[in-house]
Amino acid sequence: MDRVYNFSAGPSMLPLEVLEKAQKELLNYNGCGSSVLEMSHRSKPFEAIVNNAEATLRRIMHIPDEYAVLFLQGGASLQFSMVPMNLTAQGATTAYAVTGQFAKKAWEEGARWGNAVAVTNGKIDNFAAIPAVTPELIPQDAAYLHITGNNTVYGTAYNTLPDTGSVPLVADWSSAILGKVIDVKKHALIYAGAQKNMGPAGLTVVILRKELLERTLDPIVPTMLQYAIHADKGSMYNTPPCFSIYMAGLVFEWVEKNGGVEAMEQRNAARAAALYKALESCDHFRPLAAKKDRSIMNVTFTLDTPEMTAEFLAMAQGRGLTSLKGYRTVGGCRASLYNGMPDEGVAALIDCICAFEIGKRT
């Protein structure tokens, strides 16, 4: 089988050009005699790889100098704990906007460490919309408000950042980072797993205000969970996930070459709009997310019945459109349109939707 259009919510498609470059230099990187898979993280070539990756990311995200950039392991799931452990004392108050599956997990982990208050909880609408957050809802003594910028499972997103008043904003941008413009300056801390828009799984990017590194931490916090240690050691306190950093660096360069995050957002917004329009023009398809809160990265929809959904998924699979099944607790379908998805993939999905709809009408 040729390469398929993989609509997985992550890990997800990487640009073919990036994969081809990685393939070409897999046995011998840049003539240095070793693969990136086997070179010491203390070697000159790897030092250049990690420095370039950080510099490119800083350019494409316009990250100000007063923010540190860390390349870590453990995914967003480990950040759920690192954020409270690094930003607060045990028992301190923190605030969480619970807008989905992963937002809820972040809140629950926050509650292991402190007094984590859920300021909104979208569960009543089955997370189909993003409840408004206003400064009045946030406890004034909260160390931060945590949001999940884009909810992969439900296909919703903060299309404008909430007004947190004087409370610092912490955001999990795993499924939208590099896919749309994020104003770093409005955040105290941003984190994201790489496996959607940035590269393969196994790498987590954390961007945080340097002043947050100066806190004295509870001695119980493991060294590996301390941002300040990783910042001080340039993400090399221990052996980093070298190959994932290298791949992410190639993706960062690809984004820059293709017009930067601004161009990515424009392209992603246009094709998500085309897909939503196709779904809305059909009788048998229905988008799941509230219109104002729709994500441009993950488009969730359903058909009339679970049987019809299964029929559609089988048809799509037959056309090389894979991983379109919705999250297990939601059902229906989900099309993740990350940067690595070619335009042809989105067009093929829209074709498939139209063909299915026409088949049902006749």
Next chain:
Amino acid sequence: MDRVYNFSAGPSMLPLEVLEKAQKELLNYNGCGSSVLEMSHRSKPFEAIVNNAEATLRRIMHIPDEYAVLFLQGGASLQFSMVPMNLTAQGATTAYAVTGQFAKKAWEEGARWGNAVAVTNGKIDNFAAIPAVTPELIPQDAAYLHITGNNTVYGTAYNTLPDTGSVPLVADWSSAILGKVIDVKKHALIYAGAQKNMGPAGLTVVILRKELLERTLDPIVPTMLQYAIHADKGSMYNTPPCFSIYMAGLVFEWVEKNGGVEAMEQRNAARAAALYKALESCDHFRPLAAKKDRSIMNVTFTLDTPEMTAEFLAMAQGRGLTSLKGYRTVGGCRASLYNGMPDEGVAALIDCICAFEIGKRT
């Protein structure tokens, strides 16, 4: 430059055959239409990859059914914290044999959580030997004795396991796993970073007695640091480091095809012996580790003066023998002879040592 012989302590050389296979299927794994770098960890092909990797590892290490095998992130450094958090209550007594740099770090992290007692401390000899551990040295109420099986920095190893009496043995085998036979049954828990004998960086393997998963943990322990969660979810609680698991699986198969860990040990012991013999037969070279405690994975040595060491390192570099510089706190040289190092690389190093020695004699 052609591929070099890279003697790095890790990440380190992978078998060329493994790299070539990975290169061949990098754009399209097994005809499924996606790269392993971009496929969903919930997909059928990846499920097969992770199941095969575990099954092969169980065969080559003869891991009994009553042990769980976990594929995690964070390296040995995160295990330093996960071990005490999962095996003891806060404040409980644990025992550590401090035989080197990483053993010391494990002890220090243990002390963040509990009463971590150093039962031996090799620092007085600059860690050149492994002090004997006897049951009398270990506090009877210790939840475990932690050892670092192979000390990468100092080139020492436990060539026989210590007698711990009734205290469970926990071992960091990062730099010898698959390089020599480890009797799993004698351990309560084994952990190892992948980046020496198993694959690229970004993967940590944990092997532990299943009964250890039944403890009720302190609620402060982050979900991501709980062995039981990862065991229950088949190492898929969150997105695992997919590509590193795939590469490790290829390495496990390569080990099996080449006679298993028993054959690896035989080969590694023979070539380490040849290297030690060459060093001992020279006037200007001197092995650093005490003879009885020498590692067959990391051979540490020095020359008469730092200048002579630098001269030798430059000569080796010119012959395509790289990353031979000793750890920064030790100096001298270190040759790591992991499974991925071809015999020709060890022969070339011995040749280089002899040529340097002869050059100095004439």
